[in-house]
Amino acid sequence: MPPPADIVKVAIEWPGAFPKLMEIDQVSACVPVLSWWSLANHDQFALQHADSSNFYITEKNRNEIKNGAILRLTTSPAQNAQQLHERIQSSSMDAKLEALKDLANYSRDVTFAQEFINLDGISLLTQMVESGTERYQKLQKIMKPCFGDMLSFTLTAFVELMDHGIVSWDTFSVAFIKKIASYVNKFASDISILQRSLAILESMVLNSHDLYQKVAQEITIGQLIPHLQGTDQEIQTYTIAVINALFLKAPDDKRQEMANILAQKQLRSIILTHVIRAQRAINNEMAHQLYVLQVLTFNLLEDRMMTKMDPQDQAQRDIIFELRRIAFDAESELNNSSGSMEKRKSMYTRDYKKLGFINHVNPAMDFTQTPPGMLALDNMLYFAKHHQDAYIRIVLENSSREDKHECPFGRSSIELTKMLCEILKVGELPSETCNDFHPMFFTHDRSFEEFFCICIQLLNKTWKEMRATSEDFNKVMQVVKEQIMRALTTKPSSLDQFKSKLQNLSYTEILKIRQSERMNQEDFQSRPILELKEKIQPEILELIKQQRLNRLVEGTCFRKLNSRRRQDKFWYCRLSPNHKVLHYGDLEESPQGEVPHDSLQDKLPVADIKAVVTGKDCPHMKEKGALKQNKEVLELAFSILYDSSGQLNFIAPDKHEYCVWTDGLNALLGKDMLSDLTRNDLDTLLSMEIKLRLLDLENIQIPDAPPPIPKEPSNYDFVYDCN
Secondary structure (H helix, E strand, C coil): CCCCCCEEEEEEEECCEEEEEEEEEHHHCHHHHHHHCCCCCHHHEEEEECCCCCCECCCCCHHHCCCCCEEEEEECHHHHHHHHHHHCCCCCHHHHHHHHHHHHHHCCCHHHHHHHHHCCHHHHHHHHHHHHHHHCHHHHHHCHHHHHHHHHHHHHHHHHHHCCCCCCHHHCCHHHHHHHHHHHHHCCCCHHHHHHHHHHHHHHHHHCHHHHHHHHHHCCHHHHHHHHCCCCHHHHHHHHHHHHHHHHHCCHHHHHHHHHHHHHCCHHHHHHHHHHCCCCCCCHHHHHHHHHHHHHHHHHHHHHHCCCCCCCCHHHHHHHHHHHHHHCHHHHHHHHCCCCHHHHHHHHHHHHHHCCCCCCCCHHHHHCCCCCCHHHHHHHHHHHHHCHHHHHHHHHHHHCCCHHHCCCHHHHHHHHHHHHHHHCCCCCCCCCCCCCCCHHHHCCCCHHHHHHHHHHHHHHHHHHHCCCCHHHHHHHHHHHHHHHHHHHHCCCCCHHHHHHHHHCCCHHHHHHHHHHHHHHCCCCCCHHHHHHHHHHHHHHHHHHHHHHHHHHHHCEEEEECCCCCCCCEEEEEEECCCCCEEEEEEECCCCCCCCCHHHCCEEEEHHHEEEEEEHHHCHHHCCCCCHHHCHHHHHHEEEEEECCCEEEEEECCCHHHHHHHHHHHHHHCCCCCCCHHHHHHHHHHHHHHHHHHCHHHCCCCCCCCCCCCCCCCCCCCCCCCCC
16 A cells, blocks of 8 residues: 655754654654654754755645655754844854854745844844944954955845845835945955845846935946956846846936946947957856847837827928938039929929838828837938938939839838837837847947948848839838848847848848748648648657657756846756656756756656646746736746646746747647647658658659549459469
8 A cells, every 4th residue: 555645755864863764744744853853842943955955844845845855853944043143143253254154045945034034134134234344344454355255145145035025125225225336346356245236236226116216326337337347257247237227227218318328438339348259158147138238228219219200390301301412412402593492392302202202292291100200210311321322322223213113212211110120129128038139239339220221221132133113012021021030040240240141141042042941841732642641640749749758858957037037046857767757956056968867856746747837827927026927938938737736837948948848748648739849840840751752753743633443354364373
């Protein structure tokens, strides 16, 4: 008879005694252990995991104790919190330092954190930070390393305690903020203090509007810039995260002002030199922060993108006059000297037609659609002024063509601006998981305008290659979008490199690529081919299923996302080789390669899994918080539901891993694999398999219907009798 489900076999450690192997009940785990060592006062003791986490066993998590776990009998969280609360106030520097080190370690556990916070521990730590520098100023000269370590452990404990979300960020004083801000300059050489100070500032800005205003008064961009010029990528990442947080939370009317300050301080060129072009790989977190900065920078264009042109505004109309003047300068000067108002009006109408506006009489009406609004006109003026030769060439080239073959510069610019805003997602908030930054946008102060200038010349070139007419306008725009998207996927390091990539993606090349892709995805529709597909599809699905399960056996590292993304926490999950158990556990850092099964503390039998849910149905997506509202995070979220209320929550690193895991888990449960990745793999493998089987039939037409069965022969004299 199998043992009850809540009875587990574990090893228990107790200081000064040999570890004891015993069976315990998950419902009352601690009581029999205390009885074994004849310990009274049950409320003063507790069990905790003996691994590096040191997390306490509580009513909420005791059902997660697994067979073979190593536990430690120790003082209860309340007792431990009380002792540390007293120890960190010790007059002995050594005792104080050791206590703060222990506090930094224990604060990661939410159970301990709750008890320490109940003792007003956060206030004690903030008081120590506020008074610490003055109090130990004399000791600092003779015990500088000790003071640095003490401050580092204090800030670490504070960060860990606040990370649990128990205490509101709005409760902190200006004195505390001033002190943290001062550490950004004072302890530039102490990496650990600087890291934690920057992390605290970022969290303050992101979690409280009032604190944003106070932090913005205390910390300047000038104070942050020097940290980007160092060689430590972690410090650079924390610094850009603080800049992004200030940028994100700035009121709309202050955001452009902040962007101007960043430009004056040459933030872009500093990041390009010391981060992007530094002689080291960019890690995922840095890539994410660069992506966020890129998105926030492009979002400054949203105001112009959503602003309609006022046809009565003379300043805005002057921009259109300037476009005409630059394109037809000599001609206009000649004609301005003489002629009536009617003649000049007729000349303007003719010129506006040459410029490619839809409304020749009043081109201001072309800019009343949002998006792209006034942003399109801004781009056109920038192109005309900064790339004047190319602008004049495009306008004059098209005005000399036949009407039906001219590429309308005005209409093209408006539609192209709208397309570029869609590609770069101007106006959308940055994703919590995306790392998709483009180095080339950090190579120029007016990168969007330069991007437009390259693309408008590409559009004109593609128009000529396609021999397009006005009826082909939408087709040309589709080809241009494909050219731009294909060039962007190569992540060019500069705008010049982007331009050269586009040169290689001519219309002819796009046609070749499309034809090749069509051939690879060719779907033969004749009945014999469809029957063959139907016959081999189960084999292909089984192959895909095995691949998904093999990937689950290899396992994946998942990031634990929280309100303070800077504090990276990882966990790993993998399937056992016999496909019966999921092994998972927390990691200190992102692993290099696979993590062995025996180093993952927790297990979940596949037989216990009740369901797999995705997106908004996931328990961790139903919680409140800005992170949970992010569309891209929702698309990467899935959860395993087991027992009555057990759940294992995931946020996949990317869409590919999401598809692999949801497919694999559904396969384990005997359900269909319904992801986009499975559909694509099935189409690709089916196409390949059919082509392989039909190799001998190349250039032979396959009939739609099977050939008719011939009549029986009149006699069987042709049969040879071997006997």
